Amino acid sequence: LKTAIENYILELKKITNLTKRNSEKLLMDLMNENKIDELSSFLNKIKNSFSECPTCFYLMENNFCESCMSDKRDKSKICVVSNILDAKAIIDKDIFNGTFHILKGEIDLNKNVAPTDLKISELFDRINNENIEVIIALNATFKGELTSNYLIQEIKSKNKKVSRLARGIPFGGVVNYIDRETMDNAIKNRNKL
Ligand SMILES: [Zn+2]
Secondary structure, three states: OHHHHHHHHHHHHHHHOOOHHHHHHHHHHHOOHHHHHHHHHHHHHHHHHEEEOOOOOOEEEOOEEOOOOOOOOEEEEEEEEOOHHHHHHHHHHOOOOEEEEEOOOOOEOOOOEOHHHOOHHHHHHHHOOOOOEEEEOOOOOHHHHHHHHHHHHHHHHOOOEEEEOOEOEOOOOOHHHOOHHHHHHHHHOOEEO
């Protein structure tokens, strides 16, 4: 019996990305029958409400993308981030009025993640014909720097405007966790390249 339960915990851990301890706790909570029904109708609600924007890869709620469909956003600026959480963190801080582009990862030589595995060609489709400024807002980590440098080189070779967040974000800084003031300064004082 122990092994059987263990397998369910591991499966849940794999699906949710929770720690093993939290997966175990969640599984035990779900043993209550009402909770399973509640959760499954909640999951259905998520499934019916959210989808991925085919243009910027942000979350669409009821087919509306806050990043590219809101008329309050300046379509001539595209802030490039590695994941949805980073875009959401910047939107929630209310410090940037442009649109976003989610790369869905970062270049990672150890895990064989190449530029072609990211939403980079989709980014170039967006900037090809128009006078758009791309603002790179990737994490100040090794993978983030590698990806930033690759993008900057490619964008400059196409003679497009590109800038990146001002220094001031400590090395290792992760966009999602940077406080509002630091991020606000980093965007306002972004370096044109
Ligand atoms: Zn979008």
